[in-house]
Amino acid sequence: LQTQSVNTVPHTVxxxxxxxxxLSHETQLYINGEWINSQTQDxxxxxxxxxxxxxxxxxxxxxxxxxxxxxxxxxxxxxxxKTSILSRQRILLDLQARIxxxxxxxxxxxxxxxxxxxxxAKGDVLRGLQVVEAACGIPDLLLGNTLPVSKDMDTxxxxxxxxxxxxxxxxxxxxxxxxxxxxxxxxxxxxxxxKPSERxxxxxxxxxxxxxxxxxxxxxxxxxxxGKPTVDFLxxxxxxxxxxxxxxxxxxxxxxxRGSQNGKRVQANLGAKNHGVFLPDAxxxxxLDQVTGAAFGAAGQRCMALSTMILVGESKEWLPDLxxxxxxxxxxxxxEKGADLGPVISPEAKARVEExxxxxxxxxxxxxxxxxxPKVDGKYxxxxxxxxxxxTGVKPSMRCYREEIFGPVLVCLEVETLDxxxxxxxKNRYGNGTAIFTRSGAAARKFQEEVxxxxxxxxxxIPVPLPMFSFxxxxxxxxxxxxxxxxxxxxxxxxxxxxxxLWRHEDVSDxxxxxxxxxx
Ligand code: NAD
Numbered sequence: 082l083q084t085q086s087v088n089t090v091p092h093t094v095x096x097x098x099x100x101x102x103x104l105s106h107e108t109q110l111y112i113n114g115e116w117i118n119s120q121t122q123d124x125x126x127x128x129x130x131x132x133x134x135x136x137x138x139x140x141x142x143x144x145x146x147x148x149x150x151x152x153x154x155x156x157x158x159x160x161x162x163k164t165s166i167l168s169r170q171r172i173l174l175d176l177q178a179r180i181x182x183x184x185x186x187x188x189x190x191x192x193x194x195x196x197x198x199x200x201x202a203k204g205d206v207l208r209g210l211q212v213v214e215a216a217c218g219i220p221d222l223l224l225g226n227t228l229p230v231s232k233d234m235d236t237x238x239x240x241x242x243x244x245x246x247x248x249x250x251x252x253x254x255x256x257x258x259x260x261x262x263x264x265x266x267x268x269x270x271x272x273x274x275x276k277p278s279e280r281x282x283x284x285x286x287x288x289x290x291x292x293x294x295x296x297x298x299x300x301x302x303x304x305x306x307x308g309k310p311t312v313d314f315l316x317x318x319x320x321x322x323x324x325x326x327x328x329x330x331x332x333x334x335x336x337x338x339r340g341s342q343n344g345k346r347v348q349a350n351l352g353a354k355n356h357g358v359f360l361p362d363a364x365x366x367x368x369l370d371q372v373t374g375a376a377f378g379a380a381g382q383r384c385m386a387l388s389t390m391i392l393v394g395e396s397k398e399w400l401p402d403l404x405x406x407x408x409x410x411x412x413x414x415x416x417e418k419g420a421d422l423g424p425v426i427s428p429e430a431k432a433r434v435e436e437x438x439x440x441x442x443x444x445x446x447x448x449x450x451x452x453x454x455p456k457v458d459g460k461y462x463x464x465x466x467x468x469x470x471x472x473t474g475v476k477p478s479m480r481c482y483r484e485e486i487f488g489p490v491l492v493c494l495e496v497e498t499l500d501x502x503x504x505x506x507x508k509n510r511y512g513n514g515t516a517i518f519t520r521s522g523a524a525a526r527k528f529q530e531e532v533x534x535x536x537x538x539x540x541x542x543i544p545v546p547l548p549m550f551s552f553x554x555x556x557x558x559x560x561x562x563x564x565x566x567x568x569x570x571x572x573x574x575x576x577x578x579x580x581x582x583l584w585r586h587e588d589v590s591d592x593x594x595x596x597x598x599x600x601x
Contacts, residue, residue: 108139108282110146110306111289113153114299119146125279125308130196130424131414131464137194139279141307147314150303154245154272155320157300162242162270164298166220173268175295177213180206180260180288187287191255192415194281196423196465197379199416202256206284208545209260212566215548219268222571231600234583240575242270243322243346247315249336250285251328252278252426253382253487259285261552261565262325263292263302269574274303274321276311280426316340323347323573325565327384330485330557337560348573349560350384350552352485353513357387357542358502358528361395363518367540369399371518373406375542376491377469380422384558385514385536385543388486390493391502397495400473404450407469407491412455414464424465425488431465434488438470441481441492446472452489477505485511499524507533512556516542535559 108127110117119140127137142150180187188202197205216222227237248262255277263273277285282304289304305311312332315321316339323346326336333351340347357372375387392399410421425431435453442448452468467488475482475492482492496502506515516538517528525539535555538544546552551567563573581600 106137108137108286108306110142111304112146112150127194127280129193130426131461133463139282139306142305142311147305147311150274150305151318151320153300154274154303157298158244158272161272161298161301169268170217170219172296173213173217173264176292177210177217179291179295180210180213183291187256187284190283190287194283195252195255196426197415198420198423201379205254206256209257212260212548213264216265216268233585234600236579236581239578241578243574243576244271245321246271246273246323246574247321248273248275248325249312249315250277252280255281255284258327259288265566265570266574267301269571271574272301274305276305276315279306279308282306312336317343321345333560347561348563348565350554350565351558351560352511353384353558354389354485354509354511355385355387355514356389356391356506358391358393358517359396360393360519360524362520364520365399368518369403369406371542377407377410377422377489380425381489382425382487385545387516387542388491390491391505392493392495393499393502394497400449404471407450407471410469412466412468413457414461422489425467428465431467434467434486434490437481437484437486438490441472441475441479444479446479447474449473503531510557513554513558514544516544
């Protein structure tokens with residue numbers, strides 16, 4: 082294995098001076114094993130959300146470039162599907178080793194393009210890496226079933242790859258979510274065309290370089306860039322058999338419908354509004370620490386952020402302590418020492434979050450902690466920063482409750498009973514994650530049984546399952562019915578073929594050959 086750092090691999094060919102006067106580069110496409118400068122006239126500038134410095138510009142790939150990606154993926158599938166399972170496993174083992182070695186450079190790229198803190202960015206890579214590690218068990222995961230069904234007759238199933246698969250990723254986990262997609266697709270014998278978010282494609286580019294380095298053959302993994310035109314291509318291109326999407330509601334529904342109408346298998350994870358229920362018997366320090374991290378960490382830009390707090394009975398008296406904790410969080414650039422949360426992704430996202438905070442105030446909520454216009458170090462004055470914000474007295478009818486805010490804003494509702502809390506959660510349109518904090522096993526069991534949400538934490542604020550399980554958001558947080566990673570992920574990336582075989586020792590005549598075979 083070569084162990085050249087991805088940082089030193091020359092993937093940044095065309096240099097130019099951005100508005101900040103700093104040398105920058107164009108993000109390249111990776112098509113048929115080549116790193117390509119797009120011929121497009123249509124570029125998307127990518128700014129560091131903490132400083133507004135231009136980091137790179139991302140191409141809206143041309144139709145010809147996209148067609149070439151699909152052509153090469155289709156061609157590569159012919160040989161990749163026949164590559165032995167142990168060879169594919171070997172490549173994945175090497176890939177996971179290289180990702181582990183390159184975690185810091187990948188995390189630095191995430192901080193620069195996405196804004197989250199360095200520690201959080203390493204968590205982003207690590208949670209994706211765990212999926213690659215699990216995919217290394219692919220020989221076991223692909224085992225089929227077999228049964229001798231009659232005299233001299235066996236039926237057995239084989240899990241076969243689909244062909245060319247595609248992935249469309251969001252901005253908030255630029256390493257983890259691409260790693261939910263292409264490694265398992267490849268392990269199952271598919272080829273893959275990945276479109277990272279145009280807002281932070283750097284981590285995916287670095288991961289593709291590692292894949293190239295460890296021997297993923299040309300065309301087996303392609304990286305294309307862009308916005309809607311690229312997405313429409315992936316939804317319409319006949320050679321693409323499946324689409325994996327993670328992102329917002331409107332886009333997810335659109336992709337699910339358009340892809341499905343074109344006969345593709347689509348898995349789509351959408352938005353969320355995750356509620357944490359705090360019973361008064363809970364361990365107070367633990368609960369408050371956990372909600373502080375889960376509501377404000379990553380500036381609230383996690384689909385599993387615990388963005389809604391339901392305080393049951395006397396636990397509402399904990400609010401002043403919560404405010405004290407939130408006030409202490411350090412809002413600054415993600416590489417700064419002690420940074421707790423960085424900026425949100427764009428000035429537009431910042432304006433939207435601020436507007437939702439104001440809507441809460443206008444609709445009668447109390448702004449217990451206002452994070453608008455936080456104090457940040459001089460060099461970050463232009464960044465998209467919002468500090469931790471807490472709204473209390475929130476009602477389910479308010480916009481700040483109904484909409485996914487996707488910023489460091491915690492909305493708090495107060496109720497008297499667990500039943501009331503359950504009713505609120507089950508009425509919410511989303512079903513991604515939820516958590517209960519309590520010392521009562523009976524209350525936790527009741528919550529687990531009665532809550533209609535796909536991922537439940539008991540004294541655990543962000544219950545994202547490890548990859549021996551699957552990511553199982555439900556209701557409005559998902560379209561399609563096959564989950565990401567784990568056994569469900571293998572089901573998504575494969576289709577069964579079932580063979581019934583008869584091998585007779587002697588040549589005998591079958592008296593009932595004209596009837597429906599009953600295989601008795
Ligand atoms: P987004 O929907 O804006 O973008 C996701 C992808 O869709 C990107 O690759 C983007 O290029 C593409 N896209 C954007 N606009 C499009 C359009 N009009 N037509 C076609 N394609 C388009 O999402 P985002 O803002 O990048 O990500 C944040 C959202 O993702 C949040 O809602 C969050 O909850 C959700 N999310 C969900 C999960 C989950 O597992 N449920 C995980 C992470 C993020």
